[in-house]
Amino acid sequence: MQAHSDIFIIGGGINGAGVARDAAGRGLSVTLVEQADLAGATSSASSKLIHGGLRYLENYEFGLVRESLMERETLWKIAPHIITPLRFILPHHRGLRPAFILRLGLFLYDYIGGRKLLPPTKRINLKKDPLGGPLSDKFKLGFEYSDCWVDDARLVVLNALGAAELGAEIHTCHSFLGAERQDGRWHIKVKADSGETFNVTADMLVNAAGPWVDKTLGTCKLMLKNEGSVRLVKGSHIVLPKLYEHARAYTFQNSDGRVIFAIPYQGDYTLVGTTDTPFDTDPRTASAGEDEIKYLCVAASEYFREPIKSADVVWSYSGVRPLYDDGAKSASKATRDYVLELLAPEGMSPILSVYGGKVTTYRRLAEEVLEKLEPYAGYKKGPWTSDAPLPGGDLPGREDPKKALEDFTIDLAEKAPWLPASLCMRLAASYGTRVFDLLADAASLEDMGEDFGAGLYAREIEFLQRTEWARTAEDILWRRTKLGLHMTEAQRSRVGEWLTAQAT
Numbered sequence: 001m002q003a004h005s006d007i008f009i010i011g012g013g014i015n016g017a018g019v020a021r022d023a024a025g026r027g028l029s030v031t032l033v034e035q036a037d038l039a040g041a042t043s044s045a046s047s048k049l050i051h052g053g054l055r056y057l058e059n060y061e062f063g064l065v066r067e068s069l070m071e072r073e074t075l076w077k078i079a080p081h082i083i084t085p086l087r088f089i090l091p092h093h094r095g096l097r098p099a100f101i102l103r104l105g106l107f108l109y110d111y112i113g114g115r116k117l118l119p120p121t122k123r124i125n126l127k128k129d130p131l132g133g134p135l136s137d138k139f140k141l142g143f144e145y146s147d148c149w150v151d152d153a154r155l156v157v158l159n160a161l162g163a164a165e166l167g168a169e170i171h172t173c174h175s176f177l178g179a180e181r182q183d184g185r186w187h188i189k190v191k192a193d194s195g196e197t198f199n200v201t202a203d204m205l206v207n208a209a210g211p212w213v214d215k216t217l218g219t220c221k222l223m224l225k226n227e228g229s230v231r232l233v234k235g236s237h238i239v240l241p242k243l244y245e246h247a248r249a250y251t252f253q254n255s256d257g258r259v260i261f262a263i264p265y266q267g268d269y270t271l272v273g274t275t276d277t278p279f280d281t282d283p284r285t286a287s288a289g290e291d292e293i294k295y296l297c298v299a300a301s302e303y304f305r306e307p308i309k310s311a312d313v314v315w316s317y318s319g320v321r322p323l324y325d326d327g328a329k330s331a332s333k334a335t336r337d338y339v340l341e342l343l344a345p346e347g348m349s350p351i352l353s354v355y356g357g358k359v360t361t362y363r364r365l366a367e368e369v370l371e372k373l374e375p376y377a378g379y380k381k382g383p384w385t386s387d388a389p390l391p392g393g394d395l396p397g398r399e400d401p402k403k404a405l406e407d408f409t410i411d412l413a414e415k416a417p418w419l420p421a422s423l424c425m426r427l428a429a430s431y432g433t434r435v436f437d438l439l440a441d442a443a444s445l446e447d448m449g450e451d452f453g454a455g456l457y458a459r460e461i462e463f464l465q466r467t468e469w470a471r472t473a474e475d476i477l478w479r480r481t482k483l484g485l486h487m488t489e490a491q492r493s494r495v496g497e498w499l500t501a502q503a504t
Contacts, residue, residue, distance in 0.1 A: 001091040001168055001190065003197045006377060008188055008190070010176045010216055011070045012036075014152070015338075015354050016208035016368035017159035024166035025388070026370065027380030031202065033174040033190055035212075037475045038468075039156035041283055042210050043359065044479050047237065047261055047273055048358045050075055050083055050179040051147035052113060054090075056258045056336060057105050064337040069113020072148050074386055075363065076117070080401030081408075081432030085118055086263070089131050090251040091139040091303060097253055099141060106145050117401070118146035136305050144248070149263070151360055153479040156432065157468050159362075165391065171327065172469045174198075178219035179205060180350075180456045186349050204373055207353040211283035211320040219355060221451040222343055229356055232280060233327035236288035237273030238296050239265060239315040239485065243304060252303045260299050266485055269314070272296050272417040279320050288316035300303025300320070315485055324355035338365050341428035342372050352375050390430025393395040405429065418444050423455045430481065447477070448458035450498065453491035454483045458498070473499060 007023050009016045020032045034040070052069035053061070076083045090106075092099045107123040124142040132139065153267040160170050171192040176415050177187045186205050190198045209216040214230045238456030243262065258276065265470050266270035275292045293310050301307040313443025324339040336356035344350035352372060389395075395404040400412025401493070409457040413419065416439060427435045442448055449458025456476075460482060464470035464480050473496040484492055 001171060001174075001200055002029065002031060003087075003200055003427035004185075005029045005169075005200070006133060007031075007204045007206060007373070008186065009033070009206045009208055011210055011354075012160065012170070012172060013036040013041065013208065013210050013360045014039070014156045014159070014359055014363055015210070015357050016206070017156045017163065017363040019206055019208060019369050020163035020168045020170070021159045021166065022297075022363075022366040022370055022378055022383075024168040025381070025384050028377060030163060030168035031338040032168060032170050033159070034170075034172045034175055035175045037172055037178060037471070037479065038160050038170075039153040039479055042321060044153040044361050044425045045235065045237070045286075045317050046152045046234075048152050048263065048265075048271070049086075049147055049150055050150045050386070052109055052171055052360075053336060053358070054105060055108055057108060058257075061337060063106075064361070065109075066112045067364055068358065069109065069115065070440070071113070071360050071364060072113070073117050075360070076148055076401045077398055078385070078388060079150075080160065080391045080395050081392050081399050081429055082151045082154045082404070083401070084149050084429075085402060086147055086249055087119070087247075088145050088147060088249045088251045088261075089124065090112050090143040090145065091126060091132075091135060092143070092252075093139070093253050096255065102143060106143055109145060117145070118148075121145040133247060134305055135199070135250075135303055139303065149249075149428070153481070153482075155359065155362075155390075156266045157480065158392065161468065169412070170469065173471070175179060176209075176216060176219070176291045178221075181349050184347075184349060185484075186351070188212070195501050203237045203349055204376055205349070205351040206369060206373075207351060211322045212324055213353055213355060217351075220351060222351070229325040231323045232278070232283070233321045234277040234279040234292075234318055235274040235295070235321055236277070236287050236292040236316060236318040237271055238288065238293055238319075240270045240308065240312050240314045241270060241314060242268055243270040243306075243308075244399070252299060254299050254302075258299075262300060262304075266482055269485065272300050272308075272324035283320040285316040286320050290319050292318075320352055322355060340365075340372055344376070367501070375464065392434040392477065394433055396406075408432070416442075418448075420445075420455070428458075434467075437467075452495050452498070453488065455487035456481060456483050456487075461495070461498070471499075472496075 006028040007030050009020050009032040017148050020030050024030045041447050050072050053067045110120050122144050123143050126139050164170050176190045177189040179188040186202045188200050252260050263271045297308045339355040341353045375418045395408045398404045412428050413424050469477050470480050
């Protein structure tokens with residue numbers, strides 16, 4: 001670990017990784033530490049959407065919605081391999097929001113964010129259109145609108161990789177123990193999972209510890225009391241066998257004012273979520289409770305023709321959102337916007353803490369962090385990430401990102417005709433142009449090494465270990481690839497056994 005950094009970042013979620021990449025690209029020396037794996041907590045437990053947040057309009061968060069809408073196409077262009085467009089069907093539910101309110105909200109959604117590539121909203125007769133087929137007969141009117149899907153954990157990893165390519169040091173499984181100001185800089189103590197401790201210094205601290213943001217601040221000796229406070233809210237999702245055949249998602253309004261999504265997931269499944277539940281224990285223990293699973297099943301059953309039962313759930317996951325405590329009465333009404341709190345007594349080194357935020361707005365959040373810290377650092381260049389592709393995202397013709405991915409997948413199939421079609425599509429959509437580094441000199445499936453099932457081979461695991469900080473079976477199966485969902489328990493166990501054997 002380098003002895004001194006211009007900026008030291010605590011937290012390897014989407015915000016920390018985004019700040020690391022932006023800062024490294026401006027010429028700063030950067031160190032990032034993460035107590036577990038990259039995207040190991042909240043950032044891999046999202047709804048996997050790059051979206052404007054249609055329901056945030058009801059909370060009058062127009063600025064957040066506009067910024068989010070503008071980011072959709074920006075992020076799609078810089079990461080066309082892991083971000084894809086997704087059309088949503090919003091049925092009108094009599095007795096909830098009136099149809100004219102939905103039309104007004106979707107009109108704003110179409111026009112306040114500078115949409116250029118994504119298709120606009122349209123009205124649908126759910127009685128006649130096949131998209132209404134999976135729904136209950138009581139739904140007659142619907143609206144179709146655009147957002148995007150993202151592999152959230154890979155988005156984090158690619159930002160960290162982009163930062164490392166620019167010189168940043170990324171240390172996973174390293175815990176931040178505390179810091180204090182001395183001699184005009186931060187003196188920081190870090191502990192690796194091996195037990196080794198490091199004492200390093202930095203000019204600036206960025207606290208992007210997510211649900212641990214307040215706890216992290218508590219380990220720093222500050223001259224001023226921080227004003228911010230985190231509000232922990234658990235969001236849970238359930239995964240079900242595929243509920244319908246088409247590729248659209250659904251947005252459902254609930255009688256409690258909340259919204260849930262039903263999203264095609266990993267080909268064979270449907271993802272349903274999310275909940276908003278106050279949370280006050282260790283975020284590492286978060287899991288979907290029986291009450292949350294029942295809530296999601298009941299809410300979705302209100303719309304689908306066939307009822308959904310808890311017994312249908314094949315997997316569930318939970319993440320704890322570190323929302324800024326704005327005093328809202330309910331968790332669902334708390335702001336989803338981010339708040340950046342800078343503590344920098346005159347003449348002393350700054351610490352900036354990140355509260356809240358969304359996957360969609362991480363890039364703009366990073367820019368604002370660097371803007372706030374600019375008086376304390378000399379940047380070699382200004383904002384740069386809006387048109388710089390993430391690793392693997394430099395697909396030819398990415399100005400039209402949808403076509404760029406389609407053409408790239410065809411090109412990969414031609415260059416590696418021995419790859420099964422499903423594996424070819426997954427590798428292209430996971431690694432983009434980096435897939436050629438993964439395949440290297442492989443000329444057959446036998447060259448890919450041991451086959452663990454679901455299209456996972458030893459060569460891919462080795463690539464993830466070598467280039468993406470993957471260490472455990474969980475890192476590989478549930479964050480880097482999501483293939484754990486498609487494997488048997490025996491196959492998942494075999495991955496762990498193989499990793500253990502390779503380490504000895």
